[in-house]
Amino acid sequence: MLKYTEDHEWLRAEGDEITVGITAHASEQLGDVVFIELPEVGREVEAGEEIVVIESVKAASDITAPVAGVITAVNDALADAPGDVNADPLAAWFFRIKPADAAAVDGFMNEAAYQALIG
């Protein structure tokens, strides 16, 4: 089951890792994505740290780490096909993170709460 952050990221808990992407709402707001810079695998990050640069035809934005932890994988395919984020935002994951606190994902919004947030 997906969880959501107030920064319009979706989180999917799988084993002891969380896969992170951005929501369809976020991808629509950004417009056509043309460039993505992903963090290095193995990097230790703090919650709220800006770790992904995403540039659309309009502007540059940052994506933050939803929780503290270690980056275990990144979706390198996005570097060559950044438009996948617009085409299928749920499939176009950015990175996987192993949270320092295994229960960290529990506090995020569920689907209904997120839908209420974006109206």
Add this chain to the structure above:
Amino acid sequence: MGELRRTELHDLHIARGAKMVPFAGWDMPVQYPMGVMGEHLHCRAHAGLFDVSHMGQVILRGYDVAARLETLVPADIQGLGAWRQRYGLFTAPNGGVLDDLMIANKGDHLYLVINAACADQDIAHLRQLQGVTVEVIDQSLLALQGPDAEPVLARLIPAVADLRFMDSRNVDWQGTELWISRSGYTGEDGFEISVPHDRARALADALLDQPEVALIGLGARDSLRLEAGMPLYGHDMDDGTTPAAAALGWSIPELRRNGGARAGGFPGADVILAELDAGPAVTRRGLRPEGRAPIREGVGIFAAAEGGAPIGRVRSGGFGPSVGGPVAMAELPADLSEGATVFAELRGKRLPVTVAALPFIQPHYKR
């Protein structure tokens, strides 16, 4: 900040799902559901319809009006043939650029199109001309751009097929007089059409009924003009940028330069002409980043991968959908050779970028 002004096509934009943004005091469509990338590529492949009714339109009349306008604009306006159009600049006493404009000779008067953000200032500037009446035209302005612009518009008005690049003509469409020029701001063939407000929606609908035509917002208008190497006033040049520094010296013919028959006689002539004689130290250059990261307005450009002061800055930049990568225009030393590698400082890192020729795409004008 007062109410945003609305063009006659505002309802159409809303009905077509436009995302509206404030632009120069107007509520304008930045994109439609097709998106900036899709709209850009559609315009280069087929035909795009732009609402540019926010732009200022002015008619000048009076004895010797061309000579009088030449006191504000360093172009050859007296030599502009009837029903021809030309690009020019309003210059400032310090040698900077106050605005850029299109000037059409329509027989017994001149017709000007000026930037929305500068319109009030330009009109006040024009009203200083002795013996010239300045009529501000309250009409809609549409642009139809792209390789299919001619077949599309010719279905409504066959006579437009006869126009060549920078021709201007008044034509009849269903009893309404349209002022059409073969020009635009995309690097593609196309037309700019001034139409009375009460017929603007009907004309837009008639164009949009044709399968080749899609509405294009300001977002794609910007990426199209950027790829075409066309400067945007307020970004690529301003009142602190000389014509030569903006790489717009081509708009000042020999005739208006030192030694020419009508040399000088416009604001800032001393500074502007001396710089054209000597060659500018800095000028507007094209840049192609080697990676995929766009470099945008304000990014500093350096000669080396480390250290040193900036040698210039990006004045407009972004992603070029037809180029398939980032493109930018920057004020840089004029003696940098094409193909040279310089460095853009982005998020604390210096990324290699190549000095490139402008435009970034091959224009398709019908000359």
